[in-house]
Amino acid sequence: MQFFVSTPIYYINGDPHLGHAYASIAADIIARFARFDGQDVHFSTGTDEHGIKVARSAEAAHMDVQVFSDMMTMKFRNMSSKINMSYNDFVRTTEARHLASCQAFWELIQKDIYVDTYAGWYSARDEEYVQKSDVVDGKAPSGAPVEWMEEESYFFKLSSYQDKLLEWYDNNPDFILPISRRNEVINFIRGGLKDLSISRSKFTWGIPIPGSQGHVMYVWIDALTNYITSLGFPHDMARVSEMMKNAIHVVGKEILRFHAVYWPAFLMAAGIPLPKRVYAHGWWTCEGQKMSKSVGNVVDPFEIIDKYGLDQLRYFLFREVKFGEDGDFSEAALQKRISFDLANDLGNLVQRILVFIQKLGGGIEVDYDFSSSERKLFERSRTLIARMRPLMARQDLYGALNAVWELVAESNRFINDSRPWELAKRDPEKLNKVLTVLCESIRSIAFGLGPFLPDTSQKIFGFLNIEGKSFDEIEVDFKNQAFQEPFPLFPKAM
Numbered sequence: 001m002q003f004f005v006s007t008p009i010y011y012i013n014g015d016p017h018l019g020h021a022y023a024s025i026a027a028d029i030i031a032r033f034a035r036f037d038g039q040d041v042h043f044s045t046g047t048d049e050h051g052i053k054v055a056r057s058a059e060a061a062h063m064d065v066q067v068f069s070d071m072m073t074m075k076f077r078n079m080s081s082k083i084n085m086s087y088n089d090f091v092r093t094t095e096a097r098h099l100a101s102c103q104a105f106w107e108l109i110q111k112d113i114y115v116d117t118y119a120g121w122y123s124a125r126d127e128e129y130v131q132k133s134d135v136v137d138g139k140a141p142s143g144a145p146v147e148w149m150e151e152e153s154y155f156f157k158l159s160s161y162q163d164k165l166l167e168w169y170d171n172n173p174d175f176i177l178p179i180s181r182r183n184e185v186i187n188f189i190r191g192g193l194k195d196l197s198i199s200r201s202k203f204t205w206g207i208p209i210p211g212s213q214g215h216v217m218y219v220w221i222d223a224l225t226n227y228i229t230s231l232g233f234p235h236d237m238a239r240v241s242e243m244m245k246n247a248i249h250v251v252g253k254e255i256l257r258f259h260a261v262y263w264p265a266f267l268m269a270a271g272i273p274l275p276k277r278v279y280a281h282g283w284w285t286c287e288g289q290k291m292s293k294s295v296g297n298v299v300d301p302f303e304i305i306d307k308y309g310l311d312q313l314r315y316f317l318f319r320e321v322k323f324g325e326d327g328d329f330s331e332a333a334l335q336k337r338i339s340f341d342l343a344n345d346l347g348n349l350v351q352r353i354l355v356f357i358q359k360l361g362g363g364i365e366v367d368y369d370f371s372s373s374e375r376k377l378f379e380r381s382r383t384l385i386a387r388m389r390p391l392m393a394r395q396d397l398y399g400a401l402n403a404v405w406e407l408v409a410e411s412n413r414f415i416n417d418s419r420p421w422e423l424a425k426r427d428p429e430k431l432n433k434v435l436t437v438l439c440e441s442i443r444s445i446a447f448g449l450g451p452f453l454p455d456t457s458q459k460i461f462g463f464l465n466i467e468g469k470s471f472d473e474i475e476v477d478f479k480n481q482a483f484q485e486p487f488p489l490f491p492k493a494m
């Protein structure tokens with residue numbers, strides 16, 4: 001089965017920060033889970049390089065805007081590697097393939113485009129015109145300053161898509177998740193859609209509109225089109241259609257409207273299938289405050305990873321806060337999660353059992369003739385992925401990770417109850433069963449963690465001497481198994 005997951009493409013006017021890393025790791029977890037499940041995954045990310053905001057940042061840095069873009073996009077590429085992101089395409093909106101894609105897309109939606117003049121308040125930071133009634137004290141609702149703009153503009157007949165969009169929402173109740181965000185969007189559409197200005201003529205840093213002098217495309221048309229550029233538009237329409245039907249766009253909640261109203265309308269105009277889902281995740285603050293350059297509290301993912309470790313950060317972000325809700329980052333909270341959940345609960349579980357097995361000679365004699373308590377844990381291990389699947393199908397990353405942690409807790413309880421170290425002398429047969437079931441649960445935990453904590457999971461697979469490539473491997477009974485010497489997974493942070 002085909003599967004497409006995307007991150008937003010990031011503006012390059014500032015350095016990558018925790019928020020960008022978060023969206024990218026979320027999409028990575030979704031992509032990895034689908035791959036373990038045998039799907040054919042396309043996973044795209046990239047940088048959004050055009051528009052007035054980027055042009056002004058380059059100017060402020062006294063740099064040529066293309067040179068500035070080349071420098072900044074590298075930082076985002078580096079972030080993608082730093083967070084172990086398994087993307088297979090990185091789209092830059094300044095690439096030739098994207099220019100061709102945007103221009104071809106424009107041709108496809110041409111029937112819904114007309115020229116008029118536009119005058120209104122524009123927020124450069126949001127790259128969006130703001131309604132007069134929404135401007136308070138010279139600011140947009142987002143708090144960004146607005147400026148007066150008047151220009152001849154191309155317009156997209158968004159107003160004519162109002163009913164079609166509402167019908168789409170009726171027929172596709174899960175198009176937006178989490179469900180709480182859906183009503184916001186529907187109310188916005190019901191409130192009446194105005195035609196959308198989709199060109200700019202006050203600056204040139206954008207994609208030229210075919211057959212027009214001095215107009216570039218509105219940066220959001222340019223940006224949204226990245227998703228189909230990545231799929232091979234306009235050359236490979238079969239793949240574009242197939243993949244879009246199975247697409248999940250992971251976005252921050254602040255850009256939901258662009259993905260859930262404008263993008264579907266553009267796609268309808270172009271005759272391209274709409275994505276399966278837009279998932280709007282929440283917003284991170286730092287120590288209770290909005291992250292901002294001027295406050296100086298922007299969390300740098302590179303620093304945190306160097307200090308605490310990558311899987312530690314990946315774990316924290318998806319364990320601390322329900323995916324879809326807002327969260328607050330603090331080092332104290334991160335340290336706590338590392339010590340309690342990772343070092344104690346998970347690290348000790350794996351370490352205690354596998355070190356014990358090494359002491360016994362490095363292998364186990366498997367015995368699946370379980371007692372009822374052993375069978376119970378065995379069943380829980382074998383069905384872990386089946387419990388995670390329906391959660392992951394709705395991108396409930398928090399619920400899925402929680403399911404892994406339940407198994408960690410159950411396994412720890414099982415150890416306390418069955419006391420394997422006391423069985424070595426007293427009841428070696430029983431010991432074989434206890435260790436068999438514990439190795440089964442460690443293996444299942446490693447698979448459950450695979451999408452979330454890929455390095456940790458690989459380490460555990462290494463200890464167990466298994467490949468760890470596909471969820472199918474969970475169904476395979478251990479044979480009399482030799483293991484590797486384990487090492488501690490998480491040195492304590494405190």
Ligand code: ME8
Nearest residue numbers: 008009010011019020023048223224251252283284
């Ligand atoms: O909006 N908390 O780019 P962008 C959580 N180029 N997530 C955050 C965050 C925070 N504090 N800050 C940023 C754009 N993000 C457009 C997108 S897509 C066709 C074009 C994440 O650089 C969040 O996912 O401002 C947000 O939507 C994304 O970074 C885009 O940030």
